[in-house]
Amino acid sequence: MVKKIERDRIQDIAAALMEKGTLYAPVEDEEGVNFHPVDDAARVTLDFYNTVQGPKCAFFPQSDELVRYRMTHEGPEAVEVLPDESPQILFGVRPCDVRSLAIMDELFCGGGVVDPYWKNRRDNTTIIAYAFDIVDPVDFYGSFDIGAAEETGADILMVGVGGEFLLDARTEKGTALLAALDGFDDAAEGDKKRFAAAVKKAGALETRRIDTDGVDRDLMDIFDSDFWQREAAPCLNCGVCTFVCPTCHCFDINDETLFGEGRRVKTWDSCMFTDFTLHASGHNPRTKKNQRLRQRVNHKFSYYVTNFDVISCVGCGRCTRFCPVNIDIAGVVERARKRAASERTE
């Protein structure tokens, strides 16, 4: 079922979606464009290449309440903050970012214990993907067989064609949502062809590619190499790579108390920070920045592969784009592989 709407009526789409649940959509903020829960449809924009941060905030907010508590003379009174089960719509996600959610599912829903905060939101969210129509040179999602108009993981795929957006459902959930939206024109036969042509055209877009076959073993081979000192030399440990990353999932658990009342929150954390692994004893297994950069790259390209059989990177290019000292993870991986190969021949 293809539906269409004029580009300048984007706020009408947003308003219609807001009636169906909490809408997470791209909104201009002080950083650029980012996903936010929308309370004003007029603020929703599709005028961006990609959002500054990945879309993980719709399932794993930067600060997520787990428990609310109150101190009393008899001890603390704690109330569980139940994981949200209300319907959500995530609108305008680029295809590589859609893939990131399936990668995060492996961690949050697998490995024995299920994280109910992530899973409930995932189960209750309808995803509207938004195809790329150009390629930024830092992106490398093609390395992971993700197309610019990839539909895997999306409930609805949206493409911009001329003065219009065309939307086509890809799952039952997507079909149900699309059918229930008012104010959209049903597409004519010609529009379906335009949709298919736009998807095909986007599919032909090529990002740069890195060869990832066997990268997990290569990274283990050079674990002790001085390679990492050189690669990490410019790193400032600012952590921006981990905060904009759609697949970085590390978090802290903190208690915030004021006047005897408080909340326990799960907050984003970063392996780039030295206190991330600091023991109470003072011991710290990762005191050096080369150890921390190695951890981030190895986690994504080796440890995650060992544990979940998938690379925890979608080639969205954000960490490269926002790194203040131009560390490019794709380049790091390529050089690591060359180093591993040269050590093998020595």
Next chain:
Amino acid sequence: MKNPYMPMPVTIETIITEVDTDDIKTFRVVFDHEEDAAAFQYLPGQFAEMSLYGTGESPIGIASSPTDDGYLEFTVQKAGMVTSNLHDSDEGRTIGLRGPLGNTWPLEYLEGKNVVVVGGGFAFTTLRSLTRYMLNDGNRQRFKKITVIYGARTPGLLIYKDELAAWEKRDDVDTHITVDQGDDTWQGREGFVPTICTEVAPSSDNAVAVICGPPIMIRFTLPVFFDLGFSKENIYTSLEMRMKCGFGKCGRCNVGSKYVCKDGPVFSLAELDDLTPEY
């Protein structure tokens, strides 16, 4: 779906100050709700997150044995914010508990074998759980000879003193207690743990060594056991790491692809050899 982040309320029943420096205390806790007690099925080697609202959580090894009915014990060194707050507790305080977490000492593998338990200083808590478990009447015949070698810097720093004295009187466990330096009242052995291990020289025949202690003790004790013929497959230890969630999601306690919270804390030396040297 059970919420793994939600602590269960427990009440501190008794607090025992273990050492003369006052910075190691054992907390005996009981569950406030029977269903929580029933759900908390653990084995020696596992740990739990002790949870203090307003301060935070800290992963602590379980020092009691599952054969101890109706309570749990945690021996805690005062180190950071949570453990300091815990040390300031009075008996009767309600705190939170999440767990049991992590894997266990290799109990099935230990069955029918001689077990050598080696501990140093404060790192004797889950070893105490294991020893209590093996010495329990219902379990004792599952294990062959049990040897315990335990040391601390001074007599005042030995933990579980009464229990050690009781083990020394038993004839079904070979107990060797040592201190680096004795005092006027100390009648027992003096010497570092590795030295005592050399003197005791437990046979490696059908035997497994389970070793916990400060890194310096481990470093000098391992060669003793290699010389006695213990293979890396037959030496086990338990790792510590900074943790938050305790079930492999928060990402900070990894050693290579393994998470100490869920793949450990117990590892054999052979398993550790396969990991990255980052702990």
